[in-house]
Amino acid sequence: MEKNPFELPLELLFGMAGRINKKRGFLFVSKVLGKHIPVIPAVSLVSGALLGARLLENYYGQQVDTTTLVEGLMNQEMSQVVHQQLIQKPFELPEHVLFIGFAETATALGHSMFSCFQNNAHYIHTTREVIQDFQPSITFEEEHSHAVAQRMYLSDDSWLATDAPIVLVDDEITTGKTALNIIREIQMKYPRSHYIVASLLDWRSDEDCKRFEELQSELDITITNVSFVKGQIKVEGAPVEKAEIEKNSCAEQSRGTSSIIKIEAAKWPQMNYSSIDSRGCSNNRPYLMQTGRFGIQSSDQYELNTYCRQMGIELRARRTGKALCMGTGEFMYIPMLIAAHMGDDVWYQSTTRSPIYPSKMDKYAVKNAFSFQSPEDPLVLNFCYNIPDDCYSDVFVFFERGTTEERLLSFYTVLNNLSIPNKYAVFFG
Known part of the structure; x- marks a missing residue:
């Protein structure tokens, strides 16, 4: 050190x-x-x-x-x-x-x-x-x-x-x-x-x-x-073989059956740009203006803080107990700020592209893993980690942009298999 x-x-x-x-x-x-x-x-x-x-x-x-x-x-x-x-x-x-x-x-x-x-x-x-x-x-x-x-x-x-x-x-x-x-x-x-x-x-x-x-x-x-x-680190050994990890990556899924409730977030200024996935398909739904994806400055912060506080108060009213809030991919800050206004015993994490090997070993950081097709690009595998059984009463997943039900199906399957009674998908555009 x-x-x-x-x-x-x-x-x-x-x-x-x-x-x-x-x-x-x-x-x-x-x-x-x-x-x-x-x-x-x-x-x-x-x-x-x-x-x-x-x-x-x-x-x-x-x-x-x-x-x-x-x-x-x-x-x-x-x-x-x-x-x-x-x-x-x-x-x-x-x-x-x-x-x-x-x-x-x-x-x-x-x-x-x-x-x-x-x-x-x-x-x-x-x-x-x-x-x-x-x-x-x-x-x-x-x-x-x-x-x-x-x-x-x-x-x-x-x-x-x-x-x-x-x-x-x-x-x-x-x-x-x-x-x-x-x-x-x-x-x-x-x-x-x-x-x-x-x-x-x-x-x-x-x-x-x-x-x-x-x-x-x-x-x-x-x-x-x-x-x-x-500090400095010393690395020994070689990366774990991909096939061995993929075989175990989703072995810890639970068995919940609850339906997912869709919530349309209050309207907020948007940017009308279209994205193209790896297959050349377009998503024409707008982006939020104040995520930082296209630039944001100090003078924008007051309105963003006010919006996230109001959204947090609205979502807090739906809670029944310990809650997990999840950002999706690059869409992390606004869900995090909203979660900070949703009361006590609220936890936050995000989905990710990073594939990580799960293990129950003591002091190992990733205990379980769930994989699914990205709603933005079905050819891209996404993951979420460290969601234990029977831990949360509610889960709120935040999406910056909407997409088709077909593209959401893989992620929804993972959510429905979690042992969390109340599940919400919050869409901003």
Whole structure:
């Protein structure tokens, strides 16, 4: 361990699991991100804010009182109160900054880091979707990922056409190659002098750090790294064979039979873009304007917070007990913020493209797994993890866009097989 400025216990931040990936056979499974492991939703929001405080300390040299934010992570029952305090008194940025969250895992982390600032902040997240008749501002590759190609569709390219610092936000950095790839692409089209790479965990080796230094010299830029934990890891062994994992990936399904209740969310400003899946089929249903997919700025935050609070209050009235809220794929932040307003004993996680090997071993991070065809693209396999039997009374699944019943059937089958009495599908468009 090289750096741990907030003295956060590692077991608080992550567990370990094996992933189905020929290039990287292990995964740091975050316990605060709200992706593979259910978390109190405000915990994820507070972790993004603490990363924002780290930016002010590391990059701008400001003294920030992080005591309350750290307490919100260490004593997670306090996280909701801490998050509400942050909404009332967000941080200030001394200059314009563009935050970019990496899809799909860090879309909510990037958004929550951006949202802790009351001024001068812009945010966009990358995507693996292909938008019809919309030329991406940036394309790059995430080489170790299960889905390599990433794109960035910024509705206003003037946000890039400045020398404002760019903050690249990811949950965990192992080698940093993804960050280096996007920096190269941005610098070719929209050159600037400063980049910040922000992550919960930074495991770059000395050799990896040297690559960052070399790119700084080559492009005449400065790259600052900001994280909760900086250390190094030693990897032994090879990735688990794919066939062995797929055979067991859905062995833990339960046997519920409840029907799924469809909820149409209150209308919210939308973007009329169409996506194209891997078979060339179009989905013409609109996207939400304020997810960050096409860009969002500080002045948008008040209305978004108000909308999510109202939605949370409405959905809270449907609860009968302990509730699980699930985002879907890249659509993570808005469901997370809504869940934070749905009362106590509400947990949040998201579906994912990442295939992970489940095991009942002690301290292993992924205990069970459920696979299904993605509602956005039937040729893409999606997963959800760590949903135990007879744990929740209600589950709310949030979809940014609607689709056909046929495309929802695979996911609905998984939901109906969960031993959760009350199941809701919430659609925003």
